Amino acid sequence: xxxLINTPETVLAESLDGFAAAHADIVTLAEDRKFVRRAxxxxxxxxxxxxxxxxxxxxxxxxxxYGMLDAACPGQVxxxxxxxxxxAAAQAVxxxxxxxxxxxxxxxxxxxxxxxxxxxxxxxxxxxxxxxxAVESSTYTTGRRGVxxxxxxxxxxxxxxENNVDLAGLKALGDRxxxxxxxxxxxxxxxxxxxxxxxxxxxxxxxxxxxxGIHGEPGRRRVKLxxxxxxxxxxxxxxxxxxxxxxxxxxxxxxxxxTPLMELYLMYNSARADLEKRGFKVQRSLVGNYVTSLxxxxxxxxxxxxxxxxxxxxxxxxxxxxxxxxx
Amino acid sequence: xxxLINTPETVLAESLDGFAAAHADIVTLAEDRKFVRRAxxxxxxxxxxxxxxxxxxxxxxxxxxYGMLDAACPGQVxxxxxxxxxxAAAQAVxxxxxxxxxxxxxxxxxxxxxxxxxxxxxxxxxxxxxxxxAVESSTYTTGRRGVxxxxxxxxxxxxxxENNVDLAGLKALGDRxxxxxxxxxxxxxxxxxxxxxxxxxxxxxxxxxxxxGIHGEPGRRRVKLxxxxxxxxxxxxxxxxxxxxxxxxxxxxxxxxxTPLMELYLMYNSARADLEKRGFKVQRSLVGNYVTSLxxxxxxxxxxxxxxxxxxxxxxxxxxxxxxxxx
Numbered sequence: 092x093x094x095l096i097n098t099p100e101t102v103l104a105e106s107l108d109g110f111a112a113a114h115a116d117i118v119t120l121a122e123d124r125k126f127v128r129r130a131x132x133x134x135x136x137x138x139x140x141x142x143x144x145x146x147x148x149x150x151x152x153x154x155x156x157y158g159m160l161d162a163a164c165p166g167q168v169x170x171x172x173x174x175x176x177x178x179a180a181a182q183a184v185x186x187x188x189x190x191x192x193x194x195x196x197x198x199x200x201x202x203x204x205x206x207x208x209x210x211x212x213x214x215x216x217x218x219x220x221x222x223x224x225a226v227e228s229s230t231y232t233t234g235r236r237g238v239x240x241x242x243x244x245x246x247x248x249x250x251x252x253e254n255n256v257d258l259a260g261l262k263a264l265g266d267r268x269x270x271x272x273x274x275x276x277x278x279x280x281x282x283x284x285x286x287x288x289x290x291x292x293x294x295x296x297x298x299x300x301x302x303x304g305i306h307g308e309p310g311r312r313r314v315k316l317x318x319x320x321x322x323x324x325x326x327x328x329x330x331x332x333x334x335x336x337x338x339x340x341x342x343x344x345x346x347x348x349x350t351p352l353m354e355l356y357l358m359y360n361s362a363r364a365d366l367e368k369r370g371f372k373v374q375r376s377l378v379g380n381y382v383t384s385l386x387x388x389x390x391x392x393x394x395x396x397x398x399x400x401x402x403x404x405x406x407x408x409x410x411x412x413x414x415x416x417x418x
Numbered sequence: 419x420x421x422l423i424n425t426p427e428t429v430l431a432e433s434l435d436g437f438a439a440a441h442a443d444i445v446t447l448a449e450d451r452k453f454v455r456r457a458x459x460x461x462x463x464x465x466x467x468x469x470x471x472x473x474x475x476x477x478x479x480x481x482x483x484y485g486m487l488d489a490a491c492p493g494q495v496x497x498x499x500x501x502x503x504x505x506a507a508a509q510a511v512x513x514x515x516x517x518x519x520x521x522x523x524x525x526x527x528x529x530x531x532x533x534x535x536x537x538x539x540x541x542x543x544x545x546x547x548x549x550x551x552a553v554e555s556s557t558y559t560t561g562r563r564g565v566x567x568x569x570x571x572x573x574x575x576x577x578x579x580e581n582n583v584d585l586a587g588l589k590a591l592g593d594r595x596x597x598x599x600x601x602x603x604x605x606x607x608x609x610x611x612x613x614x615x616x617x618x619x620x621x622x623x624x625x626x627x628x629x630x631g632i633h634g635e636p637g638r639r640r641v642k643l644x645x646x647x648x649x650x651x652x653x654x655x656x657x658x659x660x661x662x663x664x665x666x667x668x669x670x671x672x673x674x675x676x677t678p679l680m681e682l683y684l685m686y687n688s689a690r691a692d693l694e695k696r697g698f699k700v701q702r703s704l705v706g707n708y709v710t711s712l713x714x715x716x717x718x719x720x721x722x723x724x725x726x727x728x729x730x731x732x733x734x735x736x737x738x739x740x741x742x743x744x745x
Binding site for chain 2: 093094095096097098102103105106107108109110112113114145146148149153168277279280296299316318319320322348349350351352353354355356357358359360361363373376377378380383385386388389390415416417418
């Protein structure tokens with residue numbers, strides 16, 4: 092295992108301390124590192140809380156700040172945070188207008204966020220993201236996995252929350268964005284969880300995992316490495332076949348951590364051409380490492396159908412450590 | 419070679435096309451893909467032009483836009499752009515107040531930018547960056563290599579250019595920032611140039627290259643992998659021993675492309691503590707993949723001494739594909 096770490100046991104704590112120090116103008120790290128929250132809260136606004144296993148940075152803590160999340164709970168690498176963390180986060184950022192949990196569909200996360208919602212007692216609603224079209228149910232999931240589309244839900248719902256939309260309205264908006272968002276990933280290499288010390292899966296030098304999950308879960312099939320165009324085509328076909336509609340879209344090409352930006356833009360180029368052939372109009376774009384799997388090589392493609400309202404919310408100001416626009 | 423590409427020969431062209439399409443609101447790709455320039459130029463402003471071999475994305479094209487560069491010339495991977503590209507870029511963005519070339523110290527780049535400056539005839543000055551303390555002279559360099567500190571020069575000089583500082587003033591500012599900026603890198607793995615098809619260098623599973631260059635050039639020594647604290651300590655010591663001064667500083671922890679953000683923040687945490695012990699005060703921070711070496715695992719640490727003027731210019735609005743602040 093080649094990593095820039097001190098000990099596997101202290102990776103998360105030291106990384107969070109660095110993150111909080113680097114972005115002290117935007118975020119605060121809570122006691123016992125239970126959660127990351129905005130340094131400055133807005134009373135009277137619905138509070139957005141997310142979280143999940145670490146190793147997907149910048150998701151979620153990198154999206155805490157004006158226009159997106161109010162707090163994020165980091166679990167150990169690829170491990171759900173605890174209900175205790177979620178409850179503490181919800182209580183710390185509660186502005187009196189209710190709490191919206193945004194949760195990726197993994198069994199540990201959904202169970203723990205449900206428990207935290209019960210413990211919180213007050214007004215809590217949950218948006219569950221499940222944008223991954225690759226497989227139905229998986230190693231850690233019943234139903235579809237929540238992957239990079241989660242970022243789009245967090246951005247759009249976060250913008251609406253700044254506009255003082257109420258809890259039920261945000262829940263409905265989040266569900267609508269999720270229902271119009273689809274993703275699929277491909278891995279060229281595995282990743283290594285520090286505490287495991289060995290690659291999560293084995294893959295040959297000429298193979299790729301088509302439809303991989305963001306923890307290295309199996310996808311649809313293990314096949315020979317193909318051209319970028321062929322890979323993008325298979326992913327775009329799977330995504331668009333699954334969408335009920337076509338039209339204005341946001342195209343996100345998300346790196347898993349080990350693939351150079353140069354290749355991500357090349358994949359974007361291919362995916363965009365393919366999408367436009369299928370009758371989609373790419374109105375907004377995002378290319379980079381946003382929902383990663385440690386140092387896994389590969390990427391995911393996400394297509395989200397947009398309308399006037401969601402385009403406006405996507406363009407609204409956001410100021411977080413990992414995502415800044417228009418402010 | 420596991421890469422998301424179609425053919426090694428078309429990687430750059432397809433990647434640039436994707437980049438230009440994704441960021442059409444900010445940049446325009448010139449004919450024959452000679453350069454990337456701002457979509458909207460500012461007449462009367464000194465034009466900042468940079469460039470270099472590709473494979474370091476987002477450097478340089480990702481830094482074209484308000485508050486930073488006016489144009490960037492992409493060479494083939496790890497290969498200097500041609501004087502013809504630089505001349506075309508300079509002519510396209512010339513706003514009548516002169517051209518400032520910002521050039522990393524590599525023989526191909528300096529030779530070609532010098533030739534372009536001569537061909538341009540008009541008022542052209544050059545800031546040469548050489549912030550890498552690792553070695554004196556290297557595979558492609560006489561003197562010190564220009565590495566991640568180049569981003570800091572581009573940001574600060576870019577902000578001053580928006581304030582209508584004249585060409586000589588920007589040249590002096592750029593030289594001053596470069597003279598107060600030092601970097602050093604470490605590699606855990608090699609990278610593979612698409613056209614070469616094989617890793618640039620071989621390295622064992624338990625070794626690292628301390629002081630590596632951003633093309634995989636040899637550093638100071640090949641040693642056994644050490645703890646993040648020990649690595650950060652060696653790099654910070656090399657950097658600070660070479661700086662004539664201490665005080666307010668900007669700390670940049672830059673990923674080379676294959677190292678997860680989690681580890682970069684951990685390295686930041688370690689480097690920051692070390693710097694503060696040595697009497698530096700970290701006033702600004704940047705952590706992420708900014709000056710990469712394709713998919714190389716590893717990172718560099720850069721320390722830049724700041725004063726009231728440069729802090730203000732660092733904080734000034736910038737709006738580029740890869741770097742946005744305060745607008």
